[in-house]
Amino acid sequence: MFHKPDVADVEAQRILARATGGMAAAAVPVASPSSAVLLSALAQAGYGVIVTDADARVRWLNDAAQSLTGWLGGDALGQRVFSVFRLEDDQGEVMPSPVEAALAEHDVGLRRYSGWLCARDGTREWVDAQAVACFGIAGGERDGQAVLWFEDAGARQRARRAVQRRTEIAEAVINELAEAVLLLDATGRVQRANARALRMFGYGSAEMGQLTIARLMPVPFMNAPDVQFTEYRTNPSRRLPRAVAWRKDATHFPARLVVEPLPVMGDDGGYVALVRDDTETQRSVNMAQRLGRLLDSAVEEIYVFDANSLYFLEVNRGAQRNLGYTNEELRTMTPLMVAEGLAQETLLGYLAQLRGGDREHLVYRTRHRRADGTVYPVEVRLNFSRDEEPPVFMAMAVDISDREAQEKEMSHLAHFDALTGLPNRPQLMLRLQAAMALAASSPKQLAVMFMDIDKFKVINDTCGHDVGDEVLRAVAQRLREALRTADTVARLGGDEFVVLAEGINNNEDATRVVEKLQAAVAQPVAVGGQQLPIAFSIGITLYPNDNADMETLLKHADEAMYAAKHAGRGTHRFYEILRPDTDMVDTPKKSRFGPHLS
Known part of the structure; x- marks a missing residue:
């Protein structure tokens, strides 16, 4: 038996056609009851549906509505709709109830809302909702009910927030770039500027929006009218004058400018300009590599x-x-x-x-x-x-x-001789301090040997300093190869070298080290077609037998070296410790050195 269409049926068909684009309504026979038409179509479309009476109390809700609101059917029946379906905006303010608004108008016009649905368990989901008032004829009076349908729009909201987050991140990163970034319209007026640009030119954001690229860079755009800012491309077609930028306080600085078109800026297009202060540290990456892809192409x-x-x-x-x-x-x-x-x-x-x-x-x-x-x-x-x-x-x-690499090189130069690569005096003192500490706690001695190339001045004077440098490099290499890994050979400057030989038992051990060093340099050094004979005068002191500080040990070894030179060169002398009972008045200075020769 067919139901005769009444006012509610006609209204339901019209509402359904407006809500679903006509598709759902066309599929339902006109002879169906109005409520079945509307509710069946909405449920098939996946909407949550709530039906209320004229007092906005819940009379029925489908499974989707129960899932989204967290209210079971039995708990929700009889509740005011705003208790079951409560919307809040982004600020957390409660929004008007779609159902109550529809009933208050006594009209079947659709009411559309978007906001945060606060579920019974406290969770929130972004939904799109619509409500309509439906009226029938009873006893000559119109009795009403309302239908509210809504869907989870969280995916769209999350996508919108993700885009917003990416935009905020991009702006934050752009503000950290070393270059000023200016967005210009087709006439060269500044539309937006990053934080670096504001600091570089000294203007506020509002002030910057009143300026043009020609005002910021009067050279060349004001004194050379034939030069256009759009010519400052990555690969300009002609040689362009260098730009000079002017700050708000009238100070100026040389600037590197690169401009590229930015078609997304309106119908007339626009440009993105990158400005670098050339007085700052030079960048190793061409700015052009970052144009159009400011983040992806950054060197950082x-x-x-x-x-x-x-x-x-x-x-x-x-x-x-x-x-x-x-x-x-x-x-x-x-x-x-x-x-x-x-x-x-x-x-x-x-x-x-x-x-x-x-x-x-x-x-x-x-x-x-x-x-x-x-x-x-x-x-x-x-x-x-x-x-x-x-x-x-x-x-x-x-x-x-x-x-x-530069820091390492500077550190190396601070501790090693540039000519020979041997430790220099500061590095020698560090190693001497460590070697003395080791010798003080062991039964072995530390031999400190002060060495000087005999007649090196003659080589410099007759052959030239370049030859002298080659001799020093060759001697340094021979000494390095003659010593043990634990020993140290350092160059103090000129032709003076110091050797630290650890684990020495007595003078005889030290003498064997000296003989090895003398043998290492015994062969003439071949430089520039010449065979140059080399010999050392060597002074030696043993620690802790000579229980002095670092500077004094070097002084004692130096004095012993001079004694070796006076003895005829090409030999060595040990520093002799003066005992407290030694008669300083009757003992000449040269008697402080022992008779050891090699």
């Missing part, structure tokens, strides 16, 4: 990682290129997995300082390990963005291989 490695799990969320192409990992591989890794020698406790300590607000950023050094197992040193600047949801850390790593 840029990482964004989750504040809780520490897994990478975003990495730029610079990190992928330097490490040799793909983006997908890096997203399964943490900073500890790419840093060699960085202890977990150390990293967590850094992060705790930033989380606690003790520091806005911090810088540390570590070594990054590539996919092929090789490592390279980096300097990492770490920041914390607590405003992100979830909070994230941002790390910018710079390869400092060249800097470390």
Whole structure:
């Protein structure tokens, strides 16, 4: 038996057509009751559905509505709808009830709402909701009910928030770049500027928006009207004058400018300009490599990682290129997995300082390990963005291989002789201090030998200093090869050398070392077609037999060396310790050296 369509049937068909684009309504016979038409179609479409009476009390809700609201059917029946279905906006404010709004209007017009549905268990889901009032005829009066249907729109909301988060991260990273970044319209007026640009030129954000690129860089754009800012491309078609930028305080600086089109800026297009202060430290990477891909093409490695799990969320192409990992591989890794020698406790300590607000950023050094197992040193600047949801850390790593090589070279030059590569005086003193400490705690002696090349001045005067330098290098190499690994040979300057020989029992042991050294230099040195004979005068003192400090030990050995020279050169002398009962008045200075010759 067919039901005769009444006002409610007609309204249901119209509502259904508007809510579902006509598809669901067309599939339902007109002869069906209005409530069945509407509720069946909405349920098939996957909506949560709540039916209320004219007083906005729940009369029925389907399974999807029970799942989303957390209210079971028996608990929900008879409840005011705003208790079961409560919406809040992004600020947590309660939104008007869609059902009550629809009933209050006494109309079947659709009411559309989007907000956070607060479930009974306290969880929140973003939903899109619509409500409609339906009226029938009873006893000549219109009696009403309302139908509310809604769907989980969380996926769309999460996608929107992810895009917003990526945008915020991109802006934060761009603000950390060393270059000023200006977005220009087609006429060259500044539309946006990063934080570096504001600091570089000294303007506020609002002030910057009133300026043009020509005002910021009057040279060349004001004094050379034929030069257009759009010509400053990565590969300009002609030679262009250098740009000079002017700050707000009228000071100026030489600037490097590169401009590229940015079609996304409106119908007329726009440009992105990168400005670098050329008075600062020169960059090793061409700025053009970062145009259009400011983050991916940056020379720095840029990482964004989750504040809780520490897994990478975003990495730029610079990190992928330097490490040799793909983006997908890096997203399964943490900073500890790419840093060699960085202890977990150390990293967590850094992060705790930033989380606690003790520091806005911090810088540390570590070594990054590539996919092929090789490592390279980096300097990492770490920041914390607590405003992100979830909070994230941002790390910018710079390869400092060249800097470390320079530092190592400077350290080497500070401790080693540039001509011969032997330890210099500061390094000798460090090794002498360690050797004296070892000798003081053992029955062995430390031999300190002061050596001077005989007649070296004659070589310099007759053959030239270049030949003299070659002689010094050759002698240094021979001495180094003649000594044991534990021994030290150092150059003090000129033709003076010092040898530290450990584990010496007595003068005879020291004499054998001297004989070995003399033998090492006995063969003439061949330089520039000449055969130059070499011999040493050597002075020796033994510690702790000569229980003096470092400077005094060297002085004693030096005095013994001069005694060897006076004895005829090419020989050696030991420093003789003066005992307290020695008659200093009757003993001439030369008697302090023993008669040992070799």
